[in-house]
Amino acid sequence: MDFATPIGIGVALVAIMVSMIMDGGNPASLIAPSSMLLIFGGTIGVTMATVRLKDMSMLIGGIKSAMLAKAPVAEESIADLVKYAEVARKEGLLVLESAAKDIEDPFMKKGLQMVVDGSDPEVIRMILEGDIDSMKARHKAAGKIFKDMGGYAPTIGILGTVMGLVHVLQNLSNPSTLGPAISAAFTATLWGVMTANVIWLPIEGKLHRMGELEVKAKQLTLDGILAIQEGSAPRIVEQQLLTYLAPKDREALEAAKAASKKKAA
Incomplete structure (x- = not known):
């Protein structure tokens, strides 16, 4: 909050x-x-x-x-989309159908379901941009x-x-x-x-600012969904979506990932 x-x-x-x-x-x-x-x-x-x-x-x-x-927390959306990109890359787009059932974000869930259904990228973009x-x-x-x-x-x-x-x-x-x-x-x-x-x-003023952040988050999700449909590598998907973050936020995210890997090792 x-x-x-x-x-x-x-x-x-x-x-x-x-x-x-x-x-x-x-x-x-x-x-x-x-x-x-x-x-x-x-x-x-x-x-x-x-x-x-x-x-x-x-x-x-x-x-x-x-x-x-x-x-909306952009870092969480990026992590989820990269995870789905890895699943799609290894096991195919149809596997995302079961994953989509557990997604709480209706916008992301709707987009991935259209990907699983084999919808045309332009149709997906048109519908989600309409939302x-x-x-x-x-x-x-x-x-x-x-x-x-x-x-x-x-x-x-x-x-x-x-x-x-x-x-x-x-x-x-x-x-x-x-x-x-x-x-x-x-x-x-x-x-x-x-x-x-x-x-x-x-x-x-607060509603205006929150609206800007929500639009940015949904645009990030849209780009991630289309990248997954195109079959982009998870690393490419991540780099594409990181452009939505400010430089200091990217650095913080990279530092957190590095610390997590070090702890896991």
């Missing part, structure tokens, strides 16, 4: 609260139910108006994905929801502040209430800006 997003949001909120205390403020003054209702309810409502009702089901899923994200494009579209739709919320929240906050100031102007005859009323009015703007920049936009 990658907990960078919840940790980052937590650090940002703590920094905001501590800085407020250092300036002599009271964080409890930010707990304004009316402002929070306006910001969260208004932002979700306006965002809902821009998409299909079905699309809003991605709101909870997107938050969960960002908070508890599990990035990748569909995944990109889903990620884009989920990211758009949070990006829109990040754009609407500050404006809803300004609306709340204007509403509060209207209330202030209606009660000028009572000077003792002006200070708290003005403070409450600006709380809406604070919540709008804070939720946009501390919650919604960071989540959108």
